[in-house]
Amino acid sequence: MLDRTxxxxxxxxxxxxxxxxxxxxxxxxxxELRVAVVAILHKHFPEFNANSLKVQPSRTGKYHSITxxxxxxxxxxxxxxxxxxxxxxLIKTAL
Numbered sequence: 550m551l552d553r554t555x556x557x558x559x560x561x562x563x564x565x566x567x568x569x570x571x572x573x574x575x576x577x578x579x580x581e582l583r584v585a586v587v588a589i590l591h592k593h594f595p596e597f598n599a600n601s602l603k604v605q606p607s608r609t610g611k612y613h614s615i616t617x618x619x620x621x622x623x624x625x626x627x628x629x630x631x632x633x634x635x636x637x638x639l640i641k642t643a644l
Contacts, residue, residue, distance in 0.1 A: 567622045574615045574634065575642040578606060585639045586615050593630045594619060612641070 576582040587599045603616040621627055634643045 561624060564624065566624065567620060570619050570621055570627075572617050572619055572630075573644040574617075574640050575612055575644075576615075576640045578610055578613045582613055582639045583615065585637050586617075589630070589633045589637060590617060590619075592633065593626060 574582075574586055583602070583604060586602070587597075590597045590599075597617070597619075601617065605614045605616070607613070619630075631643060634640050
């Protein structure tokens with residue numbers, strides 16, 4: 550069973566807000582993954598430009614990694630976003 554509990558060992562005391570943060574998500578290849586990621590990002594960042602996402606297929610083509618550059622204003626945003634990403638069954642890993 551996949552553990553989708555967010556790690557609390559993030560050295561949060563070192564973070565300074567606001568901050569720019571790259572996030573990388575990995576999931577099964579397909580349009581459904583991108584659609585789900587865009588929906589989650591728009592929920593937390595209404596002004597997010599979906600065209601700025603970078604999608605990279607794996608060597609075998611089975612997975613896609615999606616990279617986004619985000620601007621977090623406060624720690625609670627980070628936790629809320631990662632909770633929604635962890636709840637999405639299409640996302641295998643969030644880095």
